[in-house]
Amino acid sequence: MYYILKSTKIENTKFMITFKKINNENDFDTALSRTAFVDFLHAHLEQFGDSIPAINKSIDFAFCKNGGLGGFLLAVYYTEKLAGTLVINNTGMSGYIPEHILVYVAVDPSLRGKGIGRSLVEKAIAECEGDLKLHVEYDNPAKRLYERIGFHTKYAEMRFIKQS
Numbered sequence: 001m002y003y004i005l006k007s008t009k010i011e012n013t014k015f016m017i018t019f020k021k022i023n024n025e026n027d028f029d030t031a032l033s034r035t036a037f038v039d040f041l042h043a044h045l046e047q048f049g050d051s052i053p054a055i056n057k058s059i060d061f062a063f064c065k066n067g068g069l070g071g072f073l074l075a076v077y078y079t080e081k082l083a084g085t086l087v088i089n090n091t092g093m094s095g096y097i098p099e100h101i102l103v104y105v106a107v108d109p110s111l112r113g114k115g116i117g118r119s120l121v122e123k124a125i126a127e128c129e130g131d132l133k134l135h136v137e138y139d140n141p142a143k144r145l146y147e148r149i150g151f152h153t154k155y156a157e158m159r160f161i162k163q164s
Helices: 034-044 052-062 116-127 142-149
Strands: 002-004 008-010 013-015 017-022 071-078 081-090 100-107 132-134
Touching: 017 116, 034 052, 034 081, 034 100, 052 071, 052 081, 052 100, 071 116, 081 116, 100 116, 116 142
Parallel strands: 100 132
Antiparallel strands: 002 017, 008 013, 017 071, 071 081, 081 100
8 A cells, every 4th residue: 555645855856755655474575575565674774783683573563463462564665765664553552551663664764854754653653543653773873863853761771682
């Protein structure tokens, strides 16, 4: 399913971005395969990313595989070129923990600063019913973007890693 965002004027140029929402494996096609989607995320998340198996696990969760609770993926195109991708997982909770978590979002570095990342996150927010959370490292430059969109820090995340 493709959505068209109205023309947006940035830096005295007009451009059109389109979104593709991916709800299941069947929504991938020859223009955008699952492998290409995962590879894009893995390449463009850079030092803030995870392994290909971890990215695939989040997509399986979004597609209700292996006990996953659902979610969706978004791809954004700028002048018909893949410009960004995003993964949302449903948490199965509400009230005390938001209903959704933005797991991954990446934009092609050559297209950053054009508002594409912001448009992608705002489209994801619009597609979610209920609240949304994300994890971002303190030194990630995208943290400022998330704050401008309206995300705020309510808690410090702490993790206990069990040793095998």
